[in-house]
Structures are given as C-alpha cells and as structure tokens.
Amino acid sequence: MPIRKDDTPPNRRFGIVNLVLIGFGVLLLVSSFLPNQGMQQVPRVPYSLFVSQVDDGEVRRAYITQEQIRYELKDPPAEGAPTVLATTPIFDMDLPKRLEEHGVEFAAAPPQKPSFITTALSWVVPPLIFILVLQFFARRSMGGAQGALSFTKSKAKVYVPDEESRVTFADVAGVDEAKQELTEIVDFLKSPERYTAIGARIPKGVLLVGPPGTGKTLLSKAVAGEAEVPFFIISGSEFVELFVGAGAARVRDLFEEAKKKAPCIIFIDELDAIGKSRAGSMGVVGGNDEREQTLNQLLTEMDGFSAKDKPVIVLAATNQPETLDAALLRPGRFDRQVLVDRPDLSGRKTILDIYARKVKLAPGVDIDKIAQATSGFAGADLANLVNEAALLAARAKRTAVEQGDLNEAIERVVAGLEKKSRVLQPDEKKVVAYHEVGHAIVGHLMPGGSKVAKISIVPRGMAALGYTLQLPTEERFLNSKEDLEGQIATLLGGRSAEEIVFGAVTTGAANDLQRATDIAEQMVGTYGMSDVLGPLAYDKQGGSRFLGGGNNPRRVVSDATAQAIDKEVRTLVDRAHDRALAILNHNRDLLESISQQILDKEVIEGDDLKNLLASSVMPEEAVAIV
Ligand code: ADP
Ligand code: MG
Ligand code: ZN
Numbered sequence: 305m306p307i308r309k310d311d312t313p314p315n316r317r318f319g320i321v322n323l324v325l326i327g328f329g330v331l332l333l334v335s336s337f338l339p340n341q342g343m344q345q346v347p348r349v350p351y352s353l354f355v356s357q358v359d360d361g362e363v364r365r366a367y368i369t370q371e372q373i374r375y376e377l378k379d380p381p382a383e384g385a386p387t388v389l390a391t392t393p394i395f396d397m398d399l400p401k402r403l404e405e406h407g408v409e410f411a412a413a414p415p416q417k418p419s420f421i422t423t424a425l426s427w428v429v430p431p432l433i434f435i436l437v438l439q440f441f442a443r444r445s446m447g448g449a450q451g452a453l454s455f456t457k458s459k460a461k462v463y464v465p466d467e468e469s470r471v472t473f474a475d476v477a478g479v480d481e482a483k484q485e486l487t488e489i490v491d492f493l494k495s496p497e498r499y500t501a502i503g504a505r506i507p508k509g510v511l512l513v514g515p516p517g518t519g520k521t522l523l524s525k526a527v528a529g530e531a532e533v534p535f536f537i538i539s540g541s542e543f544v545e546l547f548v549g550a551g552a553a554r555v556r557d558l559f560e561e562a563k564k565k566a567p568c569i570i571f572i573d574e575l576d577a578i579g580k581s582r583a584g585s586m587g588v589v590g591g592n593d594e595r596e597q598t599l600n601q602l603l604t605e606m607d608g609f610s611a612k613d614k615p616v617i618v619l620a621a622t623n624q625p626e627t628l629d630a631a632l633l634r635p636g637r638f639d640r641q642v643l644v645d646r647p648d649l650s651g652r653k654t655i656l657d658i659y660a661r662k663v664k665l666a667p668g669v670d671i672d673k674i675a676q677a678t679s680g681f682a683g684a685d686l687a688n689l690v691n692e693a694a695l696l697a698a699r700a701k702r703t704a705v706e707q708g709d710l711n712e713a714i715e716r717v718v719a720g721l722e723k724k725s726r727v728l729q730p731d732e733k734k735v736v737a738y739h740e741v742g743h744a745i746v747g748h749l750m751p752g753g754s755k756v757a758k759i760s761i762v763p764r765g766m767a768a769l770g771y772t773l774q775l776p777t778e779e780r781f782l783n784s785k786e787d788l789e790g791q792i793a794t795l796l797g798g799r800s801a802e803e804i805v806f807g808a809v810t811t812g813a814a815n816d817l818q819r820a821t822d823i824a825e826q827m828v829g830t831y832g833m834s835d836v837l838g839p840l841a842y843d844k845q846g847g848s849r850f851l852g853g854g855n856n857p858r859r860v861v862s863d864a865t866a867q868a869i870d871k872e873v874r875t876l877v878d879r880a881h882d883r884a885l886a887i888l889n890h891n892r893d894l895l896e897s898i899s900q901q902i903l904d905k906e907v908i909e910g911d912d913l914k915n916l917l918a919s920s921v922m923p924e925e926a927v928a929i930v
Contacts, residue, residue, distance in 0.1 A: 346374060346386065346388050347389055349390070351394055354373065354389070357375075357377065358403060358406050359406065361378075361406050362379070363377060363408045364376045364377065364378045364408070364409065365408060365411075366403060366408055367410070367412075367413070368393065368399075368410060368412045368413070369412070369413040370413075371392070372391070372393070373390065373391050374388060374390045375388070375389055377389065470529040471522060471525040471526045471529045472526055473487070475522065476519050476523055476526050477651060477683075478519075478650075478651025478652060479645070481642075481643070482642045483523070485510075487530075489510060489531075490530045492506045492615060492617065493527075493567050493617060494532075496614070506615050506617075508606055508615075508618055508636060508639075509606060509619075509620065509632075509637050509639065510619050510620070510640045510641075511625070511628075511632075511633070511638040512620065512621040512642050512644050513621075513623070513642065513643055513644065514621075514623060514644030514646075515623055516623055516682065517682035517683060517685060518647075518682045518683055519644060519682075519683040520621035520644050521571070521573060521621065522683070524571045524619040524621065525537075525571075527619065528568075528569045528571075531569070533568045533569060534565045534568040534569070535571060536558060536562055536565075536571065537573065538558065538571070538572055538573070539572070539573040539574050539577070540572055540573060540574040540576065540577030540579065540620075541574055541577040543555060543577070543578050543598045550594075552597045552598050552601035555598060556601060559605040559616070562616045563614075563616060566614035566615065566616050567615050567617075568616055569616075569618075569619055570616060570617070570619070571620070571621070572618065572619070572621070573620075575620040575621065575632075575638075576623075576624045577595075578599050578602065579602075579620075579622070580595065580628070599629060599632075603631055606618060607636060607637075620638060646681070647681075647682070647683060652681060652686060653675040656671050659690040659691075663691075663693070663694040663705050664694075664704040664705060665704060666706045669706065669707050670707060673707070674689075677711075677757075681717070685717055689714060689717050690713070692713035693705045693709040693713040696709040697709045733903065734899075734903065735802060735806065736761045737899045737902050737903050738801045738806070738895065738899045739798040739810075739812055739813070740798065740902070741759060741801060741898045741899045742797040742799075742800055743756075743797040743798045743801075744756045744797075744913075745887060745888060745894065745898075745917065746794045746797030746884045747772065747794040747797065748917040749920055750791075750794055750883075750887075751784075751787055751790045756913065757909060757913070758772070758908070759772050759898075759907070759908050759909070759913065760772075760906065761902055761903070761906055761907075785831075788827055789879070789883075791820075792824055792876065792877060793881075793884045793887075795816045795817075795819050795823075796816065796880055797884045798813055799816060799817070799881075800881060801888055801895060804888050804889060804892070820880065821877060824873045828869055828873050829841065830842075834872045834876075836868060836872055837868055842858055842859055842861060843858060883926045883929050886923050886926040887923060890923035890926070891923075894919060897916075898916050901916070
C-alpha cells in the first residue's frame with residue numbers, strides 16, 4: 305500500500321493518535337475483565353434437538369447458565385463427532401423436571417459476581433474519558449493559554465510595549481487635533497502627581513469617535529507607547545456572551561487585572577457593542593439583559609476606581625457615538641470625546657509618506673498627486689493603497705513602486721478589485737455606458753469643484769458596474785448651495801441619460817438616487833439652504849456628520865412644517881433632475897458619440913476625456929431653472 309501524505313500538522317496528528325490509542329487501551333482493559341470469557345467454542349444445536357435428546361435419554365449431564373446450556377452426550381452419534389454440545393436456553397420452567405425424569409445430571413452456574421477491578425474500572429473509566437475529551441477540546445479551542453471553561457475571565461490582551469513593537473505618535477499622521485488631546489492623556493499617565501498635587505481630577509475615560517479605519521486603535525496604542533505603560537485591549541463584542549452575567553464578570557476581571565498593573569490603559573474597541581442606549585434598544589431580540597448588565601458593571605467599575613497616583617485610563621472607540629447610552633458620557637466616565645476624522649489633503653500626504661517609506665519607491669513618484677486623488681480615504685485605506693501598489697509592482701517584476709502602480713491601486717481601493725470574469729450582457733453594457741456618460745457630461749458642466757477624470761464601464765467589485773471618477777481640483781471644506789445643487793444634478797445625470805436614450809430607467813441608479821436625496825435633505829434640514837424654510841436646522845444635531853449622516857431624527861416640527869420640508873426636498877431633487885435632462889437633451893449628440901467610444905474602449909480618461917467634454921455646452925434652459 306502506498307504511503308499517503310497526510311497534511312494534518314504533526315503535533316495535532318500526534319494528539320489525535322494518542323487519544324485514539326488511549327481509547328483502545330481502555331476498551332481492551334475493560335473488556336478483558338468483563339464476564340462471558342473463558343467458555344471455549346462448542347457446536348451449537350437447536351433447543352428442540354436438545355429436548356428430544358434429553359427425552360431419548362442420550363444426555364449424560366448438563367451445565368446451565370443464563371446464556372447457554374452445555375451438555376454432554378452419553379455416546380457420540382458417530383465416530384469423531386463431538387460429545388459436548390451447546391444450545392441457547394429458552395424460558396422453560398419444566399426443564400429441571402424433564403432433566404430429572406431422564407436422569408440427567410445437571411447443575412447451574414453460580415450468579416456472576418463482578419470482580420473488584422471490574423467495578424472499580426466501570427466507575428473510573430467513563431469519567432476519565434469524559435475529562436480527556438473535554439481537555440482535548442479545551443486545548444484545541446483556546447490555544448493552550450486559557451481553558452474553555454474560563455467564561456468569566458476577561459479575554460483582554462495585554463501589551464507591555466517593548467522597543468520594537470512600540471507604537472508612538474510618530475506612527476500616526478493626519479489626525480493632529482486628536483493627537484494633541486491625547487498628548488495630555490500621556491502626561492497624566494506619566495506624571496499623575498503633578499495633577500493630583502493641585503487637586504485636579506484625572507479624567508477616567510476618553511472616547512475616540514470617528515469612522516472606521518481612521519486610526520482610533522492605532523492612536524490608543526500610541527498613547528500606551530508614548531506613556532510606556534501596559535495596554536489592555538479588548539473589543540466590546542467580546543464582553544457579550546451567551547451567558548447572562550458572563551460579560552459583567554469579565555468587566556470585573558478586566559479592571560481587577562488593570563488595577564494590578566496601574567498605571568495603565570484599558571482600551572475598549574467598539575464600545576457601542578455594549579454601550580448601546582438602553583432606552584433605544586427596546587425590542588431587540590436576545591442578548592439585551594446581558595448587555596445591560598455588562599454596561600452597568602462597566603459604569604460601576606469606572607465610578608469605583610480612583611487610585612490617586614496610579615491612574616487607570618479607559619480609552620474607548622466607536623463609530624456610532626449617537627447610539628451610546630447617555631450614562632456613559634456623564635462626567636467621571638467618558639467625559640472626554642476626541643474626534644478622529646478622515647484626514648485632509650495634507651494629512652493624507654503625511655500618512656502616505658509614512659507608508660511610502662516602508663516600500664521601495666521609484667525616483668520621481670509624486671506623492672502629492674496621490675494625496676490629491678484620494679479625497680475621502682481613511683488612514684487604513686491609504687495604508688492599503690500603498691500595499692496594493694507594492695503588490696502590483698512585484699507582480700509585474702519591477703524592483704520599485706512606480707506612479708502607475710499607485711494610480712492603479714487607487715482605483716482598486718476605490719472600486720474593489722477588477723473582476724475580469726464578470727461579463728455584462730451587450731445591452732446592459734450599453735445602458736451602463738450611457739448612464740456613466742450622463743454623469744460625466746452633467747458633472748463637467750455643473751459647478752461643484754470636481755473635474756471628471758475618468759469614465760469606465762469595466763465592472764469592478766461587487767456593486768459597481770461602471771463608474772465616473774471625479775477628482776476635486778482643490779481640497780474643499782465649504783460647499784455653496786450651487787455646488788450642492790450641481791452634485792445632485794450630477795448624481796441624477798446617469799438616470800436622466802437612461803430616460804432620454806432608452807425612455808426607461810433601470811435599477812442601476814438606486815445608489816445615485818439615495819445620495820442625491822441625502823444631499824437635498826441635508827441642504828434643507830441641516831444647512832438651512834432653503835428659501836422657503838429659512839435658515840433653521842430641522843435635523844437634530846447627531847454625531848454622525850462624518851459618517852454620511854442622512855438619517856438624523858428631525859426636531860419636533862408641526863405637521864405643516866414637516867410637509868413643507870418634504871416638499872422642499874422634492875423640489876430640489878426635481879429641479880436638479882430637470883437640469884440634468886436639459887443638459888443632456890442639449891448635448892444629445894455628444895452623449896451619443898462619447899457613449900459609442902466608451903463601448904469600444906471601455907475606459908476613457910485623461911486628455912482624451914477632457915477634449916471630448918470640452919465640446920459640451922451649457923444650455924440656456926438649464927441655467928434658467930430655478
Ligand atoms: P480604527 O480603529 O479607527 O478603525 P485602525 O487604527 O485599526 O482604525 O487603523 C487600521 C490601520 O490603518 C492601522 O493599523 C494603520 O496601519 C492604518 N492607519 C489608520 N489611520 C492611520 C493614521 N492616521 N496614520 C497612520 N496609519 C493609519
Ligand atoms: Mg479599530
Ligand atoms: Zn450612477
């Protein structure tokens with residue numbers, strides 16, 4: 305038999321083999337002590353034959369046990385035939401009488417008494433197997449350090465920063481305000497006496513708030529690294545367990561551990577997993593009690609510790625601050641909130657510089673250009689971008705990362721990896737082409753500070769069938785009403801083109817409409833840009849500005865006002881739609897010719913695109929729409 309290769313890792317295999325061997329050994333041992341051994345094989349005959357032999361007086365003696373009747377014949381029926389036979393007993397009360405009548409000598413076996421060892425083994429072995437199996441799984445699932453039964457132990461990982469793995473503020477870029485605020489925290493941790501001597505209370509909790517990937521985790525590690533104190537990191541979701549009370553016990557355990565190591569930092573990532581507003585979570589199925597208990601325990605612990613010279617500072621991160629329970633934000637708890645927002649142009653440049661230093665860059669690579677083209681990227685996206693570029697360069701067997709790699713990486717990060725395998729049907733492709741060109745022409749003509757850089761109908765990622773890439777010409781913090789109206793019209797350009805060319809609309813515009821409606825709603829509700837409703841903010845200010853917002857609850861308004869708001873939003877979108885239609889109708893020939901070109905080439909960008917769009921004309925009607 306050929307030797308087959310087994311790709312189970314050797315130590316795991318060893319463990320399984322061991323276990324199986326032990327199991328076999330135990331079985332053998334047990335069975336050797338069990339009864340029903342020691343009777344050698346004799347030929348079996350039917351009971352009826354036995355009875356008739358007894359009746360015929362052929363049987364000399366019989367030995368009766370529960371399982372068997374063995375009997376010896378007086379004369380062997382033939383030369384060499386066995387004289388000892390066996391049969392299976394049936395319940396027969398007359399048997400003794402019958403045997404007696406025919407003069408058979410018979411005896412019964414004494415009742416089997418289990419030996420001491422058998423008894424002992426039957427008590428010891430099953431629990432032993434149980435324990436072995438448990439241990440096996442425990443070791444497997446926990447990687448050795450903790451057993452499966454330690455539900456109440458906190459799973460926090462402790463980092464005691466050493467020289468190599470230490471993260472400092474130098475590793476975090478583009479979030480200068482946040483860094484500044486956290487520098488203060490570092491100072492608390494380094495020299496708490498200075499503050500307590502004056503009588504100042506050292507803050508206990510700092511909440512880092514911001515969209516995913518902006519460096520919240522990194523920042524809190526940097527605080528620990530700068531202050532050179534131990535750092536407990538745990539995710540809020542790790543507190544929430546199947547068992548009510550486990551989370552609370554874990555919180556208790558975590559703070560116990562932390563107090564022993566003080567001064568130190570506890571970092572709770574995804575605080576919203578436990579800190580969701582208790583009032584707002586009504587009707588959520590399951591896990592509610594548990595979360596509430598965990599939250600209460602956290603509040604208790606935060607209120608409880610007040611070591612003067614050995615501060616334990618709780619950092620926490622969330623991207624949904626508006627869902628947090630108000631009790632968490634009260635003084636003495638997370639009373640400090642630090643906004644960690646997406647980086648601006650110069651911030652992106654410094655982040656890119658950090659990561660560019662880690663790869664080999666070809667001479668002449670312009671990081672500024674990359675920073676300009678990545679508006680809206682978070683730190684994690686930028687780190688990912690540089691890595692993608694390096695991968696691309698390596699795949700092409702280049703020795704250094706070139707500008708082209710970085711450009712391609714941007715597109716990859718923007719729209720997901722190119723899916724060559726995904727093929728659009730020809731008619732779908734046509735719709736996508738007109739749709740994207742519609743965006744491009746309207747976007748080119750409308751104000752808003754963005755220039756159309758690229759149109760592509762190569763499907764990318766999961767969602768985008770095609771896309772129009774607009775690059776802002778400068779970093780903008782303020783948008784005028786005209787800019788926003790232009791953005792809405794641009795978003796509606798895709799659908800408008802479909803209406804004009806095909807007289808029908810497809811589902812492809814859903815995301816455009818969503819975004820357009822969001823902008824219109826914000827214009828009316830948040831920015832007070834409506835002439836009809838005046839400079840009032842009808843949206844309640846939530847913390848979700850940087851998260852795309854759009855679903856803030858409204859202030860309490862009268863029915864009439866609510867209707868007016870709805871009407872105004874509708875008017876804004878309708879107007880932008882009319883404008884997009886007017887522009888595209890006026891530039892119908894251009895729409896046609898660019899669409900035909902893109903159906904051939906799939907991608908149009910750079911100067912080609914610029915030249916094509918340059919011949920577009922802003923019609924009088926579109927300007928006149930107010
Ligand atoms: P968050 O916790 O806000 O979701 P992380 O801190 O986990 O984001 O960021 C993920 C990774 O992205 C970091 O490990 C780091 O490599 C990179 N990163 C994010 N923001 C920054 C930044 N401001 N400066 C440098 N690197 C960053
Ligand atoms: Mg994080
Ligand atoms: Zn679109």
